[in-house]
Amino acid sequence: MDFWSRLIGSPAPQKRVPSSSVSDPNARLARFKKAYAQIQHLCDQPRNLTKDGITLVELQKLFTRLAQLIRDESRAPSPHLCLQYAASQQIHALVSRVAVISHHEGVIHATVELLSTLVDSDEEDFLSNRSFAKSLMRLVTRLLGSGGILLEIETETAVLELLFSIAAKIRLEPSILPVWFASTAKPELEDVFVREKKSFVGITQKDDFPLCYLLMGRVHHEGRIGDFARTGLLYIFEATGRSLDLEEWVVSSDLPTLMASGLGALYSQLSRELSILHPDASLPAVLAMSDYSTTHPRATAESAFSERHQAHIATFLSYLAFWQDVLDHCRSADVKQTLLDHFQILFLQQLLYPSILQSSDTDAGSSIAVLTYVNAILQALDYPDLVHSILTYLLAIPSASTPEARPTTPRRPAMPPRSPTALKRRQSLLFITAPKNPAEAVEPALFNLVDLIRSSLTSSNAQTVYAALCLSTTILVRQPRYAFGTLLGVQRTKPQDLTRTTGALQLEVGNYAQIAASLHDQALDDAFIDLVDDARTAIEAQLPDSTSGTRSDEAASDSCTLPSGDNFMRLVSAQLSMFWSNSIDVNLALTQALASIALCTPLCINGWFCLDPAYCAYAEPQHAVTQRSWQKYLTNDESDDLAALEGSYRTPIWPDAHAAQLPRLYSILLSLTAELDGIRQAVPNLDQLIAGRKHMLQAADVDASMTNVPSSAVLAYDDANADAPGNSIVSASRSHSPARVPASGDTSSGASPSAAKASLFLPPPPESPSTTHILMQVLTFSPSSDSEASPRTATLNHVLTNVIVLQEFVLEIAAIIQARAAVLGDREVSVGRTRA
Known part of the structure; x- marks a missing residue:
């Protein structure tokens, strides 16, 4: 044994620390007093510049030692003598003063760490001690407010974490609020500012609540600093519901102005001219296999994919999310209303709306920018009051209290009457922001967001059209009720007058399936089933929840229809007519x-997507119906019901392919199919080329490619959001490989190819053309309307990709019609009702 011990070597005996010295409160207190006495001794010494560095390092170690002793004591049983001693000696006053004078990063960080341990302790009530609050806030104000001390990120984060801890304690213990906040508001001062029309609204009272102002100054920061500041400020706004003094103070202070002006400043950082064209390095495959150009006509336009723009838009949207959180946590109706007033007047009216009014398509960028920014704002918002404020103002929707208010427009959530202070604040805000000459004021009633969207849809710039369509989809998907009567000129109607029979539904779905198959005849069964499931999910998400208190018959009473001359649908249809190019x-x-x-469930889609039941005709049966043996046992009522049921499954006769009664969308699809048939005659192997293109897109992960166009403007749907009807069905449809839908009868569209053949010019191919040469041949399409000055052109390569997109869309429309009937029932299909 001795041999092995000598060979391996035995560890040296370690000194054992008596356990009593660690857990003994008196021994721990002795060590604490010793360290604090050393701090006092060092502070009492006259300053010596040659030894200051050594002294400051020693102070840093002693501060860290005190913090560690307090943490050890917090985990030990009572009594906690160190905390009692720290409170009685008010060590916070000394360490805070040393940190301010030192300007030493290490000493400051150790001081913040020590004060944090005192704040986190549950004894001695440091947070209810006015002396402690005064010392701490004096220190933090010098560190963050003056700018004379430059802190490292780690230290500044520790300071904000300390302020957050205090705000969290105030939230849990409202009784300590008077220690940190004392109102000295003088409302009469605001009258002076208002009369003189100063550049700010509200009274700056930093000395009343320095904690609140310090947090407000860091809410724009990224990372943990911004997180601590924003969350701490949320807790303070939440406390307004439990303190009338704090509520009154916030309403009369400049905090709402600071929040609104901060949002405006971040919006102003966004470029006025924006290019949403993909750069060559990240061009999705679906765009690469087309005539897509990555060159913007104006070099000064900033790319939406640049790091600078991505950082600016992320910061702006982050602060917008903070606005939502503040309103959601705020428990004071007056404070919430004051914040909303500032959001509308200082941000919407003074900044966002003027950018809409001043946007132009002629400068090749400002319309794209503002449409994209409004789209991003509406995607990021889900707080009802903010959404209501934005859309009622930008869409010029009358308030619910006015007679001309549209019944389909959602009403703003009810709020209690304002207090006199809140009313006065709003009047002051309106007075200060009023234009000098009221006659020069331009309101959304004269030119609003809908006007900008409509004008953008007629632009010759494809990116302007794209941005307008994306914004329209955001409104339609996330806030469809606000689109009714504004973006869409709907008319109220009775649901029972709009339904069609089951036979008409089956014919309708079959006709759209025929068009999908005629574009490219492949199996479509699997894709159709998946699309129906997706559409059903989206439709069901819009139905009123049984727990919401809204009855289904009340929801049905909001049914409306699109008139045949609707401006938005007319502009969208014009774009659809030019699909190939x-x-x-x-x-x-x-x-x-x-x-x-x-997919909008309150909207009846007859006339545009489906045939109006009034135009359904039924042929008389050529042979007498043989009565079954069991039918003689039916009662008269049962016989009538059976006859009605059998009649509902009769297949109607649709109008002629060129009849005006056909659904507008269906008519356009027929004409597009006819144009493709003309191309098919000139390009014998067109179907093989389409099949090859489909395979290439699938191999290039078509789902990821088609849902990233572009990231700053593409919609983000959330299944958990009650306002959004599930995931985007269009995006979802792009992820399915086209398969086959069973379609009865001929798979041709029914349109004559000669109608398009005359409008196409195909240059004669060489005797042995290469694949590239074939794909690059230019197809010429005749103008789709009188407004087009010249024929449209596109390469065959471009048309091939558009064929894939169109086929998926046609199949999707058929799936939506099918899903609407399955989910909405007799609101869509009338079983047993036949229109002769």
Whole structure:
């Protein structure tokens, strides 16, 4: 044994620390007193510049030692003598003063760490001690407010974490609020500011609540600093519901102004001219296989994919999310209303709306920018009051209290009457922001967001059209009720007058399936089933929840229809007519917008997507119906019901392919199919080329490609959001490989190919053309309307990709019609009702 011990070597005996010295409160207190006495001794010494560095390092170690002793004591049983001693000696005053004078990063960090341990302790009530609060806030104000001390990120984060801890304690213990906040508001001062029309609204009272102002100053920061500041400020706004003094103080202070002006400053950082064209390095495959151009006509336009823009838009949206959180946590109706007033007057009226009014398509960028920014704002918001404020103002929707208010427009959530202070604050805000000459004021009633969208849809710039379509889809998907009567000129109607029979439904779905198959005849069964499931999910998400208190018959009473001359549908239809030559991303946004309209459950889609039941005709039966033996046992009522049921499954006769009664969408699809038939005659192997293109897109992960166009403007749907009807059906449809839908009868569209053949010019191919030469041949399409000055052109390569997009869209419309009937029942299909 001795041999092995000598060979391996035995560890040296370690000194054992008596356990009593660690757990003994008196021994721990002795060590604490010793360390504090050393701090006092060092502080009492006259300053010596040659030894200051050594002294400061020693102070840092002693501060860290005190913090560690307090943490050890917090985990030990009572009594906690160190905490009692720290409170009685008010060590916070000394260490805070040393940190301010030292300007030493290490000493400051150790001081913040020590004060944090005192704040986190549950004894001695440091947070209810006015001396402690005064010392701490004096220190933090010098560190963050003056700018004379430059802190490292780690130290600044520790300071904000300390302030957050205090705000969290105030939230849990409202009784300590008077220690940190004392109102000295003088409302009469605001009258002076208002009369003189100063550049700010509200009274700056930093000395009343320095904690609140210090947090407000860091809410724009990224990382943990911003997180601590924003969350701490949320807790303070939550406390307004439990303190009338704090509520009154916030309403009369400049905090709402600071929040609104901060949002405006971040919005102003966004570029006025924006390019949403993909750069060559990240061009999705679906765009690469087309005539898509990555060159913007104006070099000064900032790319939406640049790091600078991505950082600015992320910061702006983050602060917008903070606004939502503040309103959601705020428990004071007056404070919430004051914040909303500042949001509308200082941000919407003074900044966002003027950018809409001043936007132009002629400068090749400002319309794209503002449409994209409004789209991003509406995607990021889900707080009802903010959404209501934005859309009622930008869409010029009358308030619910006015006679001309549209009944389909959602009403703003009810709030209690304002206090006199809140009313006065709003009047002051309106007075200060009022234009000098009221006659020069331009309101959304004269030019609003709908006007900008409509004018953008007629632009010759594909990116402007794309941005307008994306914004339209966002409104239609996330806030469809606000689109009714504004973006869409709907008319109220009775649901029971709009339904069609089951036979008409089956014919309708079959006709759309025939068009899908005629574009490219492949199996479509699997894709159709998946699309129906997706559409059903989206439709069911819009139905009133049984727990919401809204009855289904009340929801049905809001049914409306689209008139045949609706301006938005007319503009969208014009874009659809140019499908083959449109940019791929425009067609993706276009089909998404149309599918979003078809998915709106309160909207009857007869006339545009489906045949109006009034135009359904039924042929008389050529042979007498043989009565079954069991039918003689039916009662008269049962016989009538059976006859009605059998009649509902009769297949109607649709109008002629060129009849005006056909659904507008269906008519356009027929004409597009006819144009493709003309191309098919000139390009014998067109179907093989389409099959090859489909395979290439699938191999290039078509799902990821088609849902990233572009990231700053593409919609983000959330299944958990009650306002959004599930995931985007258009995006979902792009993820399915086209398969086959069973379609009865001939798979041709029924349109004559000669109608398109005359409008196409195909240059004679060489005797042995290469694949590239074939794909690059230019197809010429005759103008789709009188407004087009010249024929439209596109390469065969471009048309091939558009064929894939169109087939998916047609199949999706058929799936939506099918799903609407399955989910909405007799609101869509009348079983047993036949129109002769």
